[in-house]
Amino acid sequence: MAYEDFLTDCFGELQKMQDDLNKAYDINSFTSWNYDQPSGIITLSKPDKTINFRYYQVGTYSTASKTWKWSWDNENTSKNVVVDIEKIKGFGIANNYENLINGEFPSYDEIGWELSSICCNLIGGIGVYRPVVDHLKIHIVLTELIDNDLAEREKTKYVDCENHERRRRAFICQHLKEGSKNGFEESFETFEDMEFEYEDDDFVAWCNECEKLRIKEGGLSEKCWEEGKFKIVCEKCYFKIKETNT
Ligand SMILES: [Zn+2]
Numbered sequence: 668m669a670y671e672d673f674l675t676d677c678f679g680e681l682q683k684m685q686d687d688l689n690k691a692y693d694i695n696s697f698t699s700w701n702y703d704q705p706s707g708i709i710t711l712s713k714p715d716k717t718i719n720f721r722y723y724q725v726g727t728y729s730t731a732s733k734t735w736k737w738s739w740d741n742e743n744t745s746k747n748v749v750v751d752i753e754k755i756k757g758f759g760i761a762n763n764y765e766n767l768i769n770g771e772f773p774s775y776d777e778i779g780w781e782l783s784s785i786c787c788n789l790i791g792g793i794g795v796y797r798p799v800v801d802h803l804k805i806h807i808v809l810t811e812l813i814d815n816d817l818a819e820r821e822k823t824k825y826v827d828c829e830n831h832e833r834r835r836r837a838f839i840c841q842h843l844k845e846g847s848k849n850g851f852e853e854s855f856e857t858f859e860d861m862e863f864e865y866e867d868d869d870f871v872a873w874c875n876e877c878e879k880l881r882i883k884e885g886g887l888s889e890k891c892w893e894e895g896k897f898k899i900v901c902e903k904c905y906f907k908i909k910e911t912n913t
Pocket residue numbers: 840841842843873874875876877878895
């Protein structure tokens with residue numbers, strides 16, 4: 668199929684989706700937005716209402732340089748929200764669609780909507796949200812409405828680290844530091860970037876001293892948390908400490 672024909676199909680589908688999205692959520696009435704790249708959640712709010720969606724980021728159009736940049740080509744976009752490069756670029760290569768192959772290229776204002784419609788078709792989504800920051804038009808595909816409480820719970824699982832930006836949170840007892848060589852006990856085997864088996868799982872580590880108390884208590888009790896004065900660090904810091912302690 669010629670690129671133009673494929674695009675026409677996708678664009679038609681997107682227009683229907685946008686109509687439905689607006690009917691369901693009156694999406695353009697929200698006055699502020701905030702997205703959280705690590706958790707992949709965008710929050711839209713107005714004085715009397717807040718809603719949350721899961722999303723992925725298609726890319727950005729710069730009105731200053733008049734160029735399009737795919738999220739997978741943008742180092743500032745967290746890997747948790749970039750488009751699936753295999754699905755887009757792979758499809759582009761298979762069909763010789765240049766716009767899906769090049770990470771960044773000169774283009775026109777509408778390109779973001781066009782490529783977003785293609786992403787909705789190839790990857791999925793329920794519509795597009797397009798906030799603007801300075802000269803950047805950010806194209807975001809919404810994939811699912813989620814409950815506000817769930818959104819808050821998921822967002823609290825991430826922490827801003829002064830060295831590593833925003834990452835998953837982890838808990839360590841006050842005695843663990845980089846190179847402290849005083850053990851590194853955990854309740855399950857961990858590695859960086861792992862996916863947790865259960866929704867409530869967290870990275871938690873404690874030292875040899877805290878381990879003695881844990882054994883006495885028969886588990887990581889309230890007392891262990893109190894006496895260990897556990898604190899929150901980012902996932903990257905956690906594994907740095909783990910590496911230097913084991
Ligand atoms: Zn400790």
